[in-house]
Amino acid sequence: MFYREAGQYKTSYAADQAIFPVLQDRLGLIAILIVAFVVIPLTGNEFLLQAVMIPFLVFTLATIGLNLLTGYTGLLSLGTGAFMGVGAYACYKLATIFPQVNLLVWVVASGFFAAGVGVLFGLPSLRIKGFYLAVATLAAQFFLSWCFIRIPWLYNYNISASIEVPTRTLFGIPVTGPTAAPVTRYLVVLSIVVVMTWLASNLVHGRIGRMWMAVRDMDIAAELIGIKLYRTKLLAFAVSSFYCGVAGAMLAFLWLGAAESESFNINQSFLVLFMVIIGGLGSLTGSFFGALFIWGLPIVLRNAPGAFGLSITAATVEHITFMVVGALIVFFLIVEPNGLARLWQIGKQKLRVWPFPY
Amino acid sequence: MDLLYQIFVDPFVQMGTAPDLLVQTLWEGLVSGVLYALIALGFVLIFKASGVFNFAQGIMVVFAALTLVGLYEKGVPAFLALALTIVVMLGLAVLVERLMLRPLVNQPDIVLFMATFGLTYVLIGLGEIIFGGDPKVMIADQLYLPRGAIDVNMLGGFVSLQKIDIAAAIIASLMVAGLAVVFQKTRIGRALRAVADSHKAALSVGISLEQIWVVVWFAAGIVALATGIMWGARSNVSFALEIVSLKALPVLILGGLTSIPGAIVGGIIIGVGEKLGEFYWGPLLGSGIESWLAYVIALIFLLFRPQGLFGERIIERI
DSSP states (O other), X not given: OOOOOTTOOOOSHHHHHOSSOSHHHHXXXXXXXXXXXXXXXXXXXXXXXXXXXXXXXXXXXXXXXXXXXXXXXXXXXXXXXXXXXXXXXXXHHHHHHSTTSOHHHHHHHHHHHHHHHHHHXXXXXXTOOTHHHHHHHHHHHHXXXXXXXXXXXXXXXXXXXXXXXXXXXXXXXXXXXXXXXHHHHHHHHHHHHHHHHHHHHHHHHSHHHHHHHHHHHOHHHHHHTTOOHHHHHHHHHHHHHHHHHXXXXXXXXXXXXXXXXXXXXXXHHHHHHHHHHHHOTTOHHHHHHHHHHHHHHHHHHHHHHHHXXXXXXXXXXXHHHHHHHHHHHHHHHHHOTTOHHHHHHHHHHHHHHTTSOO | OHHHHHHHTHHHHHHHHOHHHHHHHHHHXXXXXXXXXXXXXXXXXHHHHHOOOOTTHHHHHHHHHHHHHHHHHTTOOHHHHHHHHHHHHHHHXXXXXXXXXXXXXXXXXXHHHHHHHHHHHHHHHHHHHHHOSSOBOOOTTTTTOOOSEEEEEETTEEEEEEHHHHHHHHXXXXXXXXXXXXXXXXXHHHHHHHXXXXXXXXXXXXXXXXXXXXXXXXXXXXXXXXXXXXXXXHSOBSTTHHHHHHHHHHHHHHHOTTOHHHHHHHHHHHHHHHHHIIIIIHHHHOSOTHHHHHHHHHHHHHHHOTTOSSSOOOOOOO
């Protein structure tokens, strides 16, 4: 009906190569951005911002990071949580050592520390792949988790062994620490995520992205056409860890306001991996869908019994949530193994040819 | 210099001066290695026959143990409870095959891997709802598992061997031997190996994939039950056991994903390496290095043998 591209002629190569070639897609994107930047901050209450939107965006960024590695380059990693932790701890150290520098600089800079660590733990990927590599990245996960507990320097010798985020301001408005309003933090997180998504999109549509995908599809063939495997794989680890690092720094500074080793444990890695796979391997749109689904579903399930007037104890709800999430993961994999991104594509295609079946 | 001495000389001096402590550490490493190997065995079974990296093995261990203890607490005699638990594991295998594996046939590995994550969540939720989250005591006495310790005088000191550990080692060896015989000698074992080689070829010679999968998941369930009983008898039956199963992963890749003896050897290397590392080098780095040492040991081995110690050679073609 309304989703038709008839009459939209492409008169230049640039128009032909556009990421959103259809006008309705571009309008939809603008509408989403307006809702995200204007409507939600104006109308959203604290619960929506603090418990839904901010974590959703933080996890989206981590999901994009892991997707660059697993979805685009085909390297399975279970160390996402630890790389996020590296970002958070690096940001904390930098922010406390140099308090006068703008915090956003440190949030981004902490990504570089995560990238360095990521490259280091990415080295085994030159020798091993598949599930073997996944277990090798577990070494990163557990070693770094151990470091976050055992090296007190990392959390400035706090007695609680956790990092407590100091208050920092941006243009005179507090963005981190206990006094920062959720709206401010939300806008900062949103801006970072939008910019970094745009960068990732350019990256995967360009030469580097094609190199990654060639390595994913068959690394020996990629090597034969002149792609240097070690450079490509390590670059993927670096960029992926950079994204995860920034996401981790945002998790500690802009979402929770505090973090400890437990915030970056193995479960966090699995959670992000769920988001990548449910959303769709090798899709940036899918990263948003995956994060929204995996983060949003338990919230909906937790609040559903109350909405229907049922009284179930919190613990039982928690367990039922577990079961339903697990069952839904299996269900979605059966319905569409390529993830929500593929469902979205199929839906759009159906709309284009509506009312005809094809 | 001092650091180098502490790393390279001092631990060995300690080993030399107190050989009984060394033997004790080695024994403990051996025992935990056998237990890791038991979990890894469940993984290997399923991976060999269906190419699925079954993340749910850990929770299957917990689930089996909880079912056993839960049934006993409801007043079912111990051995009847054991038999009923085996039936439950069979039911689980059938359900998994029907609801999960059959619709997902011919999907990429990572999708199947992911599906077992879903299964893990379902089992965690189900277990918590049915049995509650409290740690339970394994019914070791009722199953005639020995308890207590044997103290052996040797090397100028004495080494204490827990009887339950000896039993665990014996049961593990019996299981491995049994599985090896089944795999090599029986009709169903040959079918299993055929499926492992190629699903399509196996189908074309008339092997029923569905049947094989049920058999394999059931076998993995039995292994899970044995593991659950042994781990449970040493500590408690609780969901914390699930974390232990993560330790089976380095064991698994160290031995090679497709090798049953590899799981045992890998388990022993990891177990012994971990205990020795923790005991002799641990104080140097601050304690708790047990949490990551296993993975690093596996990583070092993998750098030299990417397919694990006993895994099938990975041959890639264009």
